[in-house]
Amino acid sequence: MAGFNGMIKSEEQIAKMRESAHLVAQAIELAGAMVAPGVNTLDLNEAAEKFIVENGGYPAFKGYKVGSQTYQFAACISTNDAVVHGLPNATPLKEGDIVSIDIGVEKDGWYGDGAWTFAVGAIPAAWTKLMQVTRESLLMGVAQAREGAYLYDISRTIQDYCEAHGYGVVRELVGHGIGRHLHEDPQVPNFVPGRFEGGFPNIELKEGMTFAIEPMINLGTARVKTAKDKWTVLTADGKPSAHYEHTIVVRKDHGEILTK
Ligand code: MF3
Numbered sequence: 001m002a003g004f005n006g007m008i009k010s011e012e013q014i015a016k017m018r019e020s021a022h023l024v025a026q027a028i029e030l031a032g033a034m035v036a037p038g039v040n041t042l043d044l045n046e047a048a049e050k051f052i053v054e055n056g057g058y059p060a061f062k063g064y065k066v067g068s069q070t071y072q073f074a075a076c077i078s079t080n081d082a083v084v085h086g087l088p089n090a091t092p093l094k095e096g097d098i099v100s101i102d103i104g105v106e107k108d109g110w111y112g113d114g115a116w117t118f119a120v121g122a123i124p125a126a127w128t129k130l131m132q133v134t135r136e137s138l139l140m141g142v143a144q145a146r147e148g149a150y151l152y153d154i155s156r157t158i159q160d161y162c163e164a165h166g167y168g169v170v171r172e173l174v175g176h177g178i179g180r181h182l183h184e185d186p187q188v189p190n191f192v193p194g195r196f197e198g199g200f201p202n203i204e205l206k207e208g209m210t211f212a213i214e215p216m217i218n219l220g221t222a223r224v225k226t227a228k229d230k231w232t233v234l235t236a237d238g239k240p241s242a243h244y245e246h247t248i249v250v251r252k253d254h255g256e257i258l259t260k
């Protein structure tokens with residue numbers, strides 16, 4: 001599949017992405033450390049945005065267009081049954097919530113993208129387990145991102161592990177290539193596409209390809225719906241969802257995480 005070799009980044013380009021991805025990781029860590037009862041998600045968004053800009057980056061989601069809509073915030077912040085694309089808002093977090101913080105950064109023309117789910121105080125054991133398994137599935141997927149493997153090795157590993165725990169693997173949203181743009185080819189599904197599902201080429205992985213791998217895993221059904229705000233993706237059954245994302249580089253033996 002020589003046609004996909006254009007996705008391979010040079011070490012100089014990867015070094016640029018490492019800078020952007022490092023800002024992503026730091027911004028998420030900063031906002032995550034603020035997560036507590038009484039804090040609202042606009043405050044988290046503002047702190048993350050300020051940090052990114054102060055460090056020479058641009059918040060990549062701000063101004064990003066999806067169809068006819070333009071996203072207005074630096075971060076997507078999604079609580080409880082919100083899977084992804086939640087809008088920062090003035091509702092205070094409360095003990096027992098979980099909150100996913102998803103941030104993209106552009107610096108010097110190169111992109112990084114990452115997400116992490118945090119607990120607000122004590123949460124039910126089943127929710128803690130959902131977060132742990134989702135996090136583990138991401139790391140297992142990253143471990144598959146090695147020279148000579150195939151994209152679906154990542155997808156299958158995440159799907160099998162999460163479904164073995166009885167969780168729902170979201171189909172409507174997927175990971176993606178990343179580099180000079182926030183979203184590049186190929187799509188990186190967290191499931192093995194069906195035989196007749198188009199748009200998901202199972203490419204052979206080469207060292208230097210860069211992906212955002214991002215399992216979105218639901219405690220209950222895999223089905224999702226869009227909220228009235230036209231952005232927030234919610235679980236169809238109202239049960240919680242976890243989301244972790246790393247920007248990675250394909251290497252000889254396993255993926256290298258840039259978002260740290
Ligand atoms: N969080 C998405 C991703 O990881 C992108 C968000 S696009 C936005 O790929 F418009 F919602 F910001």
Ligand code: CO
Binds near residue numbers: 113175212214
């Ligand atoms: Co992403």
